[in-house]
Amino acid sequence: MSTGIGARVKRKEDKRFTTGQGRYTDDVRVDNQAYAVFVRSPHAHAKITGIDKSEAEAMDGVIAVLDGHQLTGDGIGNLICGWAVSSKDGSPMNMGAWSALATDTARYVGDAVAVVIADSRQEARDAAEAVVVDYEELPVVVTSDKALESGAPQIHDNAAGNLCFDWEIGDEAAADKGLAEAAHVTQMRIVNNRLSPNPMEPRSAVAIYDSAEEHYTLYTTSQNPHVARLVLSAFYNVAPEHKLRVIAPDVGGGFGAKIYIYPEEITCLWASMKTGRSVKWTADRSEAFMTDAHGRDHITNARMGFDQNGKITGFKVDTLANLGAYMSLFSSATPTYLYATLLSGQYDIANIYGNVKGVYTNTVPVDAYRGAGRPEASFLVERMMETAAREMGMDPAELRRRNFIGSFPHQTPVIMTYDAGDFAGNLDMAQKAADVAGFPARRAEAAQRGKLRGLGYSCYIEACGIAPSAAVGSLGAGVGLWESAEVRVNPVGTIEILTGSHSHGQGHETTFSQIVAERFGLPIENVSIVHGDTDKVQFGMGTYGSRSGAVGMSAIVKAMDKVEAKVRKIAAHVLEASEDDIVIENGAVKVAGTDKQMLWHEVGLAAYTAHNLPAGMEPGLKETAFYDPVNFTFPAGCYIAEVEVDPETGVTKVVQFTAADDFGTIINPMIVEGQVHGGAAQGIGQAMLEGVVYDQDGQLLTGSYMDYCMPRADDVPFYTIEHNKTVCPGNPLGIKGCGEAGAIGTPPAIINAITDAIGNNDLQMPATPLKVWTALQAAAKPMAAE
């Protein structure tokens, strides 16, 4: 069986994961280990008027009790936001100061105020309870709309009215004109519900300080260890980069929440220096709910205009984005450049305007979560399209077809240049696989059983592999978004790939091996993948935004190009042939048309023995590449959901789900299907089950699985998955990315299906039985009045 591109190879990493032999941060045990437990604010907004540590300091096993004044006094910098966004009047965003340990004010429930370092976790926990913090409670605001009202509690002195930025994109006058000329305008208020990321492994850090070398090592749950090192070094002044090693070993899921550098990691590093002990911290689930950056939380008012033929004439969007109490690392980019640049959806829309206000509230920071801005955009556009079709009495698929972009490249009015796609083809494929023609019969059959059956579409598009670096830099990004790879061919011919991508569930050890196997005709067992350690890997920007295929693998290809060039030269020299005649296949390097060949490992050996290399050639066979993409990639697809609603109770079941995705080239269909399954489950979670709720006092009501509902196996259907393919012209493998599509495309399909079933378009996520039942009551009322 082939193990190259397109093969359903079983995941190499799963033996260790399924037999309990994975090695996660909390599994790391080092000499001299101490434990950190944080003292957290129980108030959503309060002045800290005093901290009495004396009782805690005297307790058994306590090594130190440290607070924010000590931390800032030692020169540890405030947390940063890595993307500068400007308001429409040109002013920079108003960034509120965020110290890893709060010094004078706590701004959300869970804000870290002090840390206890003790010999055991138990002792640290006991002592943390004995730290007495005096708070003077301040008024609280938790939602973005209330935070903007006059008289709302002021959260940061330098952000008047809690407004961080008031950003815009597109042409307002053109959008207004398009709407004025429209024959029909659809208007909606749409809430994109706030989500908690819930990776299976909670965040964790082990910080080790070597006083002789003045060197730090940090094991941590990171999706991007080099970025962590860069930020810790350049901004938090923990240590210069060459004195700081960051290792992200096996990581049990991230979904975005492990991109950021949090107060806990910074504090552990500093505390390890301060106490001379290795310091470990692992979040418990309650802390994860309270302190992991949440996702989404938009309130949007939008209007979309159509002409007589259903062509979109204008689209105007007003969004409030809840940023939480502080700006997390990419919190400014997520609701702006990652969101509003996709307001064109799959449609040819000439006139678009978007306004986004970033707003502070007394809640945990909000940042990128699987999809990051793109689910919010696709939910908005696809809810608008479906609702507009219903209002105009048109078939929702037909309305989409009339507006699809048909030729590429296509420049939208909101920055993006779509490079390739087949939107009508995706829709055809999904409609066929979902047997849309048979839906009326299925609906009638369901009605016999007393169930309301509905069908909903979602024609989503997203942008992956944020790039190129110069372009994102011009939009405010503080980093470049390229990737690096090193290909090491060993003397025996086996290969190690050092990649800056990071695998925390994606299966890179398998898929990255497959592209090497394909290129050199080697078994994947002969390839290993090294990642997640700044001392081993040259550099890397990490894994998020579905970039590991499009960007990470491209870097590997570029490095393999260099290896191949050298291999050809060595073989041509040894075999006394012309370089042009050298072919590489099935693990051998041959002279075409002859029986002369070197086996792959013989080339490796030749490179390292260096007994017979071309004149002037350096020994060794190891090449590095840094790859900067030319553009984003644009995965797109069509999802069709069918649901059945029990009208008596509002209980809704997803009974059929069809996905037709265009991910470009697929390396391993099994892994790609797994990504779609997981993403769709998350999408169903957002649409029907999940939602973070803070009460008016800023207390987290959904602080455990008793109240925060994650999808379980019986909440999700069997999925039908199809693949369309237009090759991405922007990278050597033609890959678009598949990691987030499910989470992006699914929610609108589900809500469109439920609203179809119940005959009421006014339904916000999560569509719990309570909400569906309530919407059913509202839908029934006007009918009863007729």
Next chain:
Amino acid sequence: MYQTKYHKAASFDDAVAALGAAEDGKYLAGGQTLLATMKQRLAAPTDLVDLRGIDGMVGISVDGDSVTIGAATTHAEVASNAALRAVIPVLCDLAVLIGDPAVRHMGTIGGSLANNDPAADYPAAVLGLNGTVITNQREIPADEYFEGLFTTALDEGEIIKAVRFPKPRRAAYQKFPNPASRFALVGVLVADTGDGPRVAVTGAGSDGVFRAEALEEALAGGFSAASLEGASVDSDGLMGDIHATPEYRAHLIGVLARRGVAAAG
């Protein structure tokens, strides 16, 4: 979890003595409520007195038209006991809906009743089937046992030994699970008993499990779903939270009662 001392009681006297000697002791059965609260540091007993080893605490015995279930009998045992299913199948049907397999193999009926969580399932069974809670001191009829949220008629140190259920003519339990916790958002047990219809509602009441008298009255005219047409439950006194409003709970009680009566046959 804080430090705690573990005792394994050999007899009721032993258990009572161990608890009496403790500074702030608690009985322990399956631990599915107690240990979780201790791990979260919401409870901090100095001593745990394990009741599960006491003679007669585990097991199900059928005596004609009455069934007695030992307090330390697990949910899994209740769910799968064939002798019980032959007499009062609704108890098996209810027990299998509690938690997940791990919870069912540890959690016990006595622990559930002593705890009296307003969203627990067993209280609906005891109240709906007119069971009797048997303790080391006395017998408490269902109608006198449940006193409110997490409060019961049990005295300090009193131990539930067993629960006795009379066989109903027919009965059914309908559970509408909370989507997140899968405890009962509303659970309704309807029973046609020798003493008339009983409808017990869990998950919904601000004071815990209760009998829906309006529905019982409606069913007195005939134990059929048709009798319940038009009968409704007042939302006053029902719980409201992020998962359900009092009105929605009131509505669900009606729906589940009708479905229960239909299912009871």
